[in-house]
Amino acid sequence: MYSEELVVGWACRKVNRPVKWTSDRTEAFLADAHGRDHVAHAEMAMDKNGKFLAMRVNTTANLGAYLSTFATMVPSYLYAFLLAGQYSTPLIYSEVKAVFTNTAPVDAARGAGRPEATFLLERLVDVCAEDMGLDPAEIRRRNFIPVDAFPYQTPVVQCYDSGDYNAALDKALALADYEGFAGRAEEAKSRGKCRGIGLSSYVEACGIAPSAAVGQLGAGVGLWESAQVRFNPTGNVQVFTGTHSHGQGHETTFAQLVTEQLGVPIENIEVIHGDTSKTQFGMGTYGSRSLAVGGVAIAKACEKLIEKGKKIAAHALEAAEGDIEFADGNFAIAGTDKAMNIAEVAFNAYVPHSYPEGLEPGFDENAFFDPMNFSFPAGTHICEVEVDPDTGVVEIVKYSAVDDFGKLINPMIVEGQVHGGIVHGVGQALLEGCQYDSDGQLITASYMDYAMPRADNVPSFDVDYAPTNPPHNPLGVKGCGEAGAIGAPPAVINAISNALGIKHIDMPATPENVWRAAQTATS
Amino acid sequence: MEMISEQRIPASLDEVWTALNNTEILKQAMPGCESFDAVEENKFEAKITAKVGPVKAKFKFNVEMTDIDAPNGYTIMGEGQGGVAGFAKGSAKVDLTEDGTDTILAYNVQANVGGKLAQLGARLIDGAAKKMADEFFGNFNELLSDNDSA
Amino acid sequence: MYNFSYQKVSSIADAVDAIQKAEDGKFVAGGQTMLPTMKHRLASPSDVIDLGGIDELKGISVDGDTVTIGAMTTHAEVAASSDVQGAIPALANLAGNIGDPAVRNRGTLGGSIANNDPAADYPAAVIGLGATVKTNKREISGDEFFTGMFETALEDDEVITAVLFPKADASAYMKFENPASRYAIVGVFVASSGGAVKVGVTGATACAHRGMRLEEALNGNFTADAVDGVEIPIEKMNSDIHASAEYRAHLVKVMTKRAVEACS
Structure with missing residues (x-):
């Protein structure tokens, strides 16, 4: 705020x-919150088979000069609680020191804490693989939480809902033609280029958030979501949501939920958000919660309409309420073709001439949904790069993403979120960085110096899914908006490290930094 | 940023030292300097219009001479406000050494620019500062040579 | 922006008259540097004199071995010109890679070289091709036009009318882009004509210049390998957050090699 x-x-x-x-x-560059400013030291203990025994992480997190809204939550609950990743590491120690400095305040930005955790962990896993002489995919397999262990209680508070990490990895390896990499690397070498391939098997916690959980953590709010579904006598449906799309396409996805549930033509559905004079109190959009929490509230409001509709239809059709079935927008007496369309039922509710006694007129229900747990999307991203050793320029030649988002309501919109998230992650890995000079002057205060990723910085992405079913989410969905920004950075840096045969390179891996690393590696 | 360099001036050490303390000469030598007025002993106020490419920014500098070691050198420091353009701070340690009939003027400049110029034009600041320093000392050299031949 | 007086003149004479009468006037061509600077209040001329209405400053023509490009010709026009593509394709490519489409639709050749930003692309071509800058007063060789950081040989009331580019037997421009601004961190224009090689280097130092050491190596051995032994003086190189002096000196050689390879 x-x-x-x-x-x-x-x-x-x-x-x-x-x-x-x-x-x-310029003002925005100077004073808007910056993100992702950690210095961390991580250690992993393994047995001789590369099985993780214990992990220790010490982190210094910059808060900036002033405390901002989520600032303390990002490097603690949204970071440390994700340090198990997809692995069954039994012991994890994390200490985070949050410090004030002279920079702009540091707060949440797409991923908020999870990109930091995933980057650290997935880089560490690759370093472990190298030390153990194991293929990066193999070391991950040896440590994945097995599919029958879910719901899985990690040593760092979070209890993962559902997951099949091997399935996503298998699919990603095939999609990325991992087997064929060696041949492609040889061919690139003949052109004077260095190819590298990098994996990132991420898991994240979103669908913010169970109110009891955040209450325990000191939050002053509940993180439920609200919905009101107003079915008008004209047959059009207005959906008021407490979430607010900033480009995520809720207008489409939420309308889709309602059309599928109520059988109303989608063109008759209007989604209203973002105007507090029109909508009921809600908790907003962030932390990949709009569908996972807001969507469920909408579904529940629709359920209430269907319940009421059954009473109205039963009366109109002169049947018992228990004999009424609702399907495809129609209330029908079970086993007969005597039916009433939901629009007719709605009209009836506003013109209650013949109407169940004691039942209120109107066809307008609201619902609030408080999730019982976070949702845990996960997956494997594989990035293939070609490095020009003469200039240090990194080209991403192939990027494959296989994610578990549970059920996909609108696959095209989900893919859009994956694309956007990946580009955001690529930006962090290769291009972006706020820089201050030694006098505390921000010198990247315009897009002339702050490099944002553009379309020509990335290839077309190969995207697929390996869904599992999260038991506590009535819609079976997991949030998807931030996953790409979480999974991508380590995939890119793992690929560059692989290409150059180096242990590590910090982000952003600018051409000069990569060139210098390449020089050092070959000397 | 830092600039360390030196100039050979065809004048005696005393002449150079006198010129270094002559506000009229300093004003003429400094590119874009509109005024250079004494405020107190060893304290001055200078108005300088800095022109680099499309940018034209008016600065008001408070200048001070310290570590005065007549006639061998001093440190001249300035702190300037440039309105919306930002601010600039700098100091130059100037040392004179006699070399025959010439004087070697060695300078060590520390400077930094803050505010809008630094936010938007960081890539140009070092180059612009070097250009101004070169121009200053070049002009200074010429002014002294002119005075000599006058 | 602060208040200013705006005039769009339709002749060079009117432009010169206007600038002489103005208290603190500036010409504006495409405005791609001038206007953002004014919006930031880092420049506040009393008078802005728009050269966009002067027809004789526009146009591209080829006459024998010379391509003449009017000062007010936009980068997009140069890039799209079949005349330039046919005569000096490297020049059309250079223009086509300046900034982005919006910038190319407004930015002009005259504006670019009059401004002489250390990272501008055109100066490398003007120098590398041995072009001649024509003004309302005289003709200035490419070698003498660019005199320092943001400085040219132009007088205050002098207007560039056109630039005359001689064709080359082979030429190429290789640019290493700043990932944020897409300006030239280093840009090298190599041209070979009648066995003589010229190299124009931009982005690397305070002002675009002839790469004399590179020319020395390439004259007589026009191959990428000839560049290997050249030492680029690091102390003259620009240094900023995008590229250190050392890296930039290295890139000058890499871009020169690639330009030479592209010439064949």
């Missing part, structure tokens, strides 16, 4: 008219 948001609220009350504040780009 930025102070400007509060001031604008106060100002419009004071002058009694709408007030708008806009920052300019």
